[in-house]
Amino acid sequence: METLTWSTDMLVSALILAGTFIAIFTEGVHFFHRTKCALVGAASMTLAGQYFGFYGPESALHAIDWNVVFLLGAMMTVIAIMIPTGGFQVMAFGIARFARGRQFLLLCLLGTAVTALSLLLDNVTTVVIFGPLIILICQAMKVSPIPYLLAAALLTDTGGVATLVGDPPNLMIGSAANIDFNSFFLHMGAMVFIAWAGTLVGLRFLFARELAIKPDMSDQPTAEIKDRRNWYSALVALGFMVVGFILHKQLGWEAWVVAVVGMTLLILFARDLHLDSLFAEVEMSLLLFFMSLFVIVGGVEHSHFLQYIGQFIVPFVKEDLLLASVLLLWVSAILSAAIDNIPFTAAMIPIILGIEAQGVNVTPLWWALSAGVGMGGNGTHIGSTANVYIVTISERLAQETGNRAFAITPGVWFRRCTPVMLLTVTICMVIMVLFFDFFAKPLA
Numbered sequence: 001m002e003t004l005t006w007s008t009d010m011l012v013s014a015l016i017l018a019g020t021f022i023a024i025f026t027e028g029v030h031f032f033h034r035t036k037c038a039l040v041g042a043a044s045m046t047l048a049g050q051y052f053g054f055y056g057p058e059s060a061l062h063a064i065d066w067n068v069v070f071l072l073g074a075m076m077t078v079i080a081i082m083i084p085t086g087g088f089q090v091m092a093f094g095i096a097r098f099a100r101g102r103q104f105l106l107l108c109l110l111g112t113a114v115t116a117l118s119l120l121l122d123n124v125t126t127v128v129i130f131g132p133l134i135i136l137i138c139q140a141m142k143v144s145p146i147p148y149l150l151a152a153a154l155l156t157d158t159g160g161v162a163t164l165v166g167d168p169p170n171l172m173i174g175s176a177a178n179i180d181f182n183s184f185f186l187h188m189g190a191m192v193f194i195a196w197a198g199t200l201v202g203l204r205f206l207f208a209r210e211l212a213i214k215p216d217m218s219d220q221p222t223a224e225i226k227d228r229r230n231w232y233s234a235l236v237a238l239g240f241m242v243v244g245f246i247l248h249k250q251l252g253w254e255a256w257v258v259a260v261v262g263m264t265l266l267i268l269f270a271r272d273l274h275l276d277s278l279f280a281e282v283e284m285s286l287l288l289f290f291m292s293l294f295v296i297v298g299g300v301e302h303s304h305f306l307q308y309i310g311q312f313i314v315p316f317v318k319e320d321l322l323l324a325s326v327l328l329l330w331v332s333a334i335l336s337a338a339i340d341n342i343p344f345t346a347a348m349i350p351i352i353l354g355i356e357a358q359g360v361n362v363t364p365l366w367w368a369l370s371a372g373v374g375m376g377g378n379g380t381h382i383g384s385t386a387n388v389y390i391v392t393i394s395e396r397l398a399q400e401t402g403n404r405a406f407a408i409t410p411g412v413w414f415r416r417c418t419p420v421m422l423l424t425v426t427i428c429m430v431i432m433v434l435f436f437d438f439f440a441k442p443l444a
C-alpha cells in the first residue's frame with residue numbers, strides 16, 4: 001500500500017478531533033455537557049471538511065452508524081415501558097427476602113441480577129433500575145449501601161462486555177467489524193464469567209468488615225407488579241429479542257432490526273401507553289452524542305489521518321500480534337479508566353480498520369479492545385456513565401441523610417474498585433494469552 005504523507009486535511013481533522021475530545025474529557029471542569037461538545041465538533045468537522053474538500057454533509061450522514069443508534073433507541077423504549085410496571089422492584093425485594101440477612105449472599109444475588117440484565121441492556125439503564133432499589137433495601141436492613149452500589153456499577157460494566165448489545169462500545173465494535181451476537185458471546189462469555197467471579201471475590205475481601213455486620217430484618221420492603229399485562233408482554237418481547245439476536249445472521253437481519261421489531265410488538269400489545277411520554281424517556285442526548293462522534297470520526301477517516309497513524313503501527317502489529325493485543329488491552333483499560341470509554345472506542349475503530357486494510361489479521365485486536373474498554377471503565381468513578389450515576393445517587397443519599405459516609409468519593413472508588421479493575425484486566429490478559437489461537441482465528 002502506498003505510504004501516506006502529511007497533509008492540511010489531516011491537520012484540520014486532527015485538530016478538530018483533539019479539541020472535541022479534550023472538551024468531552026474535561027466536562028467536569030467547564031460544565032459544558034459532552035453532547036454539546038460533540039455536536040459542536042461534528043458541525044465543525046462537517047463545515048471544515050466541506051471547505052477543504054475532504055468531507056461534507058452527505059459523507060457525514062453516511063458516517064453515522066445507524067445500527068447502533070436504532071438498537072440503543074429501541075432498547076431504551078422497551079425499558080421505559082417495563083420500569084413503571086413494578087416488576088423490577090418485585091425482583092429486587094424478592095432477592096432481599098431470599099438472602100435472609102446474609103449480606104454476601106445478597107451481594108451475589110443482586111450482582112447476578114444486575115449482570116443478567118446487563119447482558120441485554122446497556123449498563124446505564126441497568127444501574128438506573130437497580131440503584132434506587134438497592135438504597136431502599138439497605139435502608140430497611142440498616143446497613144451501608146456502598147458495597148452494593150459499587151457492586152452494581154462494577155458488575156454491570158463487567159457483564160456488559162459479554163454480549164454484542166450489553167455495552168455501547170460493543171455495539172460500535174460489532175457493527176464496524178461485522179461481528180454477530182453469537183460470535184461475540186462465544187469469544188467473550190467465558191472470559192467475562194471468570195472476571196465476574198473475580199469481581200465478587202475481590203468485593204468479598206475489600207468489604208469484609210461491612211459485609212460481616214448483622215442486618216436488621218424486621219422491616220423488609222414489599223412490592224407488587226402494578227401492571228402485569230405490560231410486564232409480561234415486555235418479558236415476551238425481550239425473549240423474542242434474545243432469540244432474534246441469536247438467529248439474526250441466519251435471518252439476514254441486523255441487530256437493530258431485531259430490537260425495533262421487538263419494540264414494535266411490545267407497543268402493539270401493551271396497554272395504556274402514551275407514546276409521546278414514552279418516547280420522551282429515550283435518552284436523546286446519548287443518541288445525539290453517538291451520532292456526533294460518528295460524524296467526527298468519519299471526517300478524520302476521510303482526511304486519511306487515522307490511516308496515516310495506522311501505517312506506523314502496522315509493522316509492530318505484524319511483528320508480534322500477541323504483544324500488540326496485550327498492549328491494546330491494557331492501554332484501552334487505563335485510558336477508559338481516565339476518560340469515558342465511548343469516545344476512545346470511536347477513535348480506535350477506524351485505526352484498527354486501517355490496519356486491517358493493509359492485510360493484517362486484526363481479529364484479536366477487536367477482542368482486546370472490547371475487554372479493555374469494558375473492564376477498564378471500572379477503574380475510576382468517571383470511567384463509565386454507569387459509574388457516574390452510582391456516585392451521583394450516593395452523594396444525594398449522603399446529603400439527604402446527613403451521613404457523609406454514604407457518599408462514594410474518588411478516594412473510596414480508588415481504594416475499593418481500582419484493585420478490582422486491575423484484577424479483571426489481568427484475568428482477561430491471562431485468558432487471551434492462554435487461548436490466543438482461539439481469539440486470533442479470523443472471523444468468518
